[in-house]
Amino acid sequence: MMSNGLALLSIFTLSIFVGFEVVSKVSSTLHTPLMSGANAIHGVILVGAIIVADRSSNNLELTLALIAIVLATINMVGGFVVTDRMLEMFKAKKK
Amino acid sequence: MMSNGLALLSIFTLSIFVGFEVVSKVSSTLHTPLMSGANAIHGVILVGAIIVADRSSNNLELTLALIAIVLATINMVGGFVVTDRMLEMFKAKKK
Amino acid sequence: MSRNLYDLIGLAAAVCFILALKGLSHPKSARRGNLIGAFGATVATLLVFFFTGNSGEPDWHALPLRHLPLILGAILIGLLVGVPAARKVQMTQMPQLVALFNGVGGGAAALVAIVEYLRLGSSASPAVVIATVFTVVVGSVSFSGSCITFAKLQELMTTRPVVFPGGRFLIAANVAGVFAAGAWVINSGGNTPLLVLAGLSLLFGVLFVLPVGGADVPIVISLLNAFTGLTVAASGYVLQTTLLIVAGTLVGASGTILTRLMAEAMGRSLFKTLFGAFTAKPQATSTEAETRSVKSGSPEDIAILLNYARRVVFVPGFGLAVAQAQHTVRELADLLTAKGIDVAYGIHAVAGRMPGHMNVLLAEANVPYEQLQEMDEINPTFAQTDVALVIGANDVVNPAAKNLPGCPIYGMPILEVADAANVVFLKRSMRPGFAGIENELLYDPKTTLLFGDAKETLTKVVSALKNL
Amino acid sequence: MSRNLYDLIGLAAAVCFILALKGLSHPKSARRGNLIGAFGATVATLLVFFFTGNSGEPDWHALPLRHLPLILGAILIGLLVGVPAARKVQMTQMPQLVALFNGVGGGAAALVAIVEYLRLGSSASPAVVIATVFTVVVGSVSFSGSCITFAKLQELMTTRPVVFPGGRFLIAANVAGVFAAGAWVINSGGNTPLLVLAGLSLLFGVLFVLPVGGADVPIVISLLNAFTGLTVAASGYVLQTTLLIVAGTLVGASGTILTRLMAEAMGRSLFKTLFGAFTAKPQATSTEAETRSVKSGSPEDIAILLNYARRVVFVPGFGLAVAQAQHTVRELADLLTAKGIDVAYGIHAVAGRMPGHMNVLLAEANVPYEQLQEMDEINPTFAQTDVALVIGANDVVNPAAKNLPGCPIYGMPILEVADAANVVFLKRSMRPGFAGIENELLYDPKTTLLFGDAKETLTKVVSALKNL
Ligand SMILES: NC(=O)c1ccc[n+]([C@@H]2O[C@H](COP(=O)([O-])OP(=O)(O)OC[C@H]3O[C@@H](n4cnc5c(N)ncnc54)[C@H](OP(=O)(O)O)[C@@H]3O)[C@@H](O)[C@H]2O)c1
């Protein structure tokens, strides 16, 4: 049994490698959609925002948490939608 | 805090991706050295063999563990040495 | 839902994100990749609404969530802002929007860490406080930095590097301040230090991006994107949520690589991009050229030129996007192809305002994929090309990138249109492009200029060609 | 040493393994990669000798290790066997050795799981028992399977697929038996079921590899290598050692990909490779050709042919390795180059007895890297080639791979030497190659045969050429 901290560190380290390797050969055509898609993925901070909203113990915390929720939702949903719009056009050329 | 099992599962999953991605573009020239090098890496089971030898509670267990140590050492050390020999020749051509 | 099941589904969502990035790296699977990512994010979000922490884990919530209506309301607001923005934005303004989305993400991550810090008060462990400091610093930098990149791209401010006397020292002081405030938070805790830290970090984001030249802005956006990823990972540590750690780290790592790849595509070193403005001498611009005469032509002249060519290469740039001329270009290309003329498009990696911009626009106009050629592919063929038709592009064909050391685009590989027998520029004026440097090629004897909005002039060329 | 430090160093070792695989995937960094891997493995091994478990974790040991002398003795024996074997093995026998090393690794992993299972007795958790069953099954299969591949490659037994009547049913019964024994172990525990399980798994390893044709053996070695990796990962779970989980999984995953890549390089589907023998009709061989006449030449004839060529391509194969003729080939190439003749080597991915075999041999002889060309590169150039000199190769140039459906190499891409103006074969007899199929090309009018050991005949060609 390893400690929780070490487990998280291992997960962190492995994730770095996965992130590096997965995109390392992307063609320049896809730079923008990839950036935009990755950008949408970190919108998953929404999960964290919801958690802290639930835990919030006073109005200041709640307000900040709700702002975080709004921002995170914009990041996440907007990011995926705009990426899809870009890629839709790429796809059109297949026809 | 996630459970130990889940942490190990996460580590396992991420390792799969790392393993997949890292070698996915290797040229056929390197197939043999890569196979041989990977083969040497799993010789690290030597660590496990030493652990069980230490823990062994009777002669049967100890004997099996010692056999495992011999085999694992052969795998690990022989594997790295033979891989190095192959690659040394590749390197010679740089001159 | 038990914690194990929760973590298992979270892991599945993390795998979705990996598959999303994998998919996004290949043209064929890019769209599916994005959808997989969206699916993972949706699952991860829904998960929180269904998970009850058990009694042993006081940090976790009982069902239903407290403040559920407010939370749902906030999500709704986010949807109402984000979705229309994403759907209605013009293709030319996409980079700004991505910058903004990235900035708000960084802001959200910083806020999450702040709220958790406020709540925990002095009960926060040192590791959590350090992670909080990191999140607040990087998240704030990402937020304010992204706002400045937005302002630059939207041309709310100059796209030139902004350098002012003493800027270097101001930045140094700012960095020192951030470190000091960070140490203050870690040592004494409390809310004031955190506020100071956030303020200084926001300032640093501004100072960090101001000196970056407009042409390098996408690189900075990509870098800030990676920053935001790391911020999310750190908040994941604060909240002990593996999914956030994995997702954030993935974005952080892939964003870093992507930034480097982008910088390479523009032929610039990452370090110079970020800190070049401090070390560079005042920028060289080729000003002497301005009094020289240029050769301009009518749409009919160009039509004749094209009609007798055997091979024509289109070089589209930002102006094509502004004029929304992609469909007209396509029409012209079809017309030429029908006449048996060989047609290709030379796509520079940084043509337009974001990497891959031209591919998107031309794909929108159903230009066949085989006709789109990248720089390395097309450059050797210009020698066999009769007409290079430069449509609303400037920097990407500017020989100053090779000849004028010290100019903002020096070192960037360009499309060698000068090798073609004839060069035609479609632009509205003699004004320079994004990087603000004169283009010698405009004065070259083999160059003809066709002034006007690209869409209008192209339409005229098309009808002239039909009448020949 | 505290558990945290132990795990931290273990993580560093795991990172070494990742970097090792990364390095091994690129020609320039391959050797460094292997050394990094060796470093990681050394660190990981030393680690166990310095770690004391604290009282809360009864599974961990006190220092010094119990049975320390025996453990060190066992390691010494391993070194004394492994190192000389690795250093002295001939390049032609490398694949066998890798197979053996892999097999003993699988055996070691199975033994580790067995010992832990014996020790824990009924106190083992269900998850651990399941992991043990997995380890024993896969480790035993890897062990016995590797032994059979060794026997095939060392030609201790036939390299042809071994299929016997009812074999399919025997395998099915064996698989069922393995499952049943596994269930037995999981349900009732105890030592007898485990022994039965191990025995049945060993048998399965034999039956699994027997029907594989010799040409496909390297694919199977690679697959078993991946298996062993997974076994190590499972033992890592049994022992709750993250390092083993990461290392084993890395090898399992990369080995799986590598197996697929190898199969692709040989133009075969993985599925067919493994199960082909059961579904295939009796193999087609082109026997009618045998009575036809062939054209054979003297070393002088060949020297004259080469002397007047403008371009010569060498196609080395397994026979070159057997004859150890690589240095002589190099000498001939230098001689031809000095005469202004264009020389290249056409390297088939599966020439020799392991992937990359020819590259290793030719690199050993200091053949310049630029002259080594892969199949896709060299095939289009045969039409401009005057002489294709096939040195101890057969299958890799055998047109049966294109023309003779059902033959063992059908579907494998070949080097199209038949496109060259002249083909010269250097071999000892009319015997077929590894796959055991006649080569029509030997009877082709443009083919000349030079019989004899490749090294001897080449030496004669070289001196004849010098005397011209
Ligand atoms: N792709 C990216 O990732 C990215 C991101 C940010 C910045 N950049 C930078 O942007 C530049 C891109 O180069 P580029 O050659 O594509 O663009 P550019 O150098 O900015 O040139 C655009 C040209 O289009 C003309 N134009 C504008 N509107 C027009 C219209 N309606 N009709 C006809 N012409 C019009 C402009 O001249 P007139 O005003 O005379 O018409 C201008 O010369 C590079 O410096 C690059 O580094 C690229």
Ligand SMILES: NC(=O)c1ccc[n+]([C@@H]2O[C@H](COP(=O)([O-])OP(=O)(O)OC[C@H]3O[C@@H](n4cnc5c(N)ncnc54)[C@H](OP(=O)(O)O)[C@@H]3O)[C@@H](O)[C@H]2O)c1
């Ligand atoms: N590379 C791999 O990964 C790998 C692994 C396992 C199997 N294989 C299989 O091995 C085969 C490789 O094809 P290949 O063309 O390289 O070899 P091959 O088809 O086995 O042919 C080798 C030829 O060399 C001749 N030879 C043997 N010793 C010789 C000597 N001392 N001097 C001169 N000639 C000699 C043999 O003919 P004589 O007996 O008449 O001299 C034979 O025809 C393929 O079927 C491949 O699938 C490849």
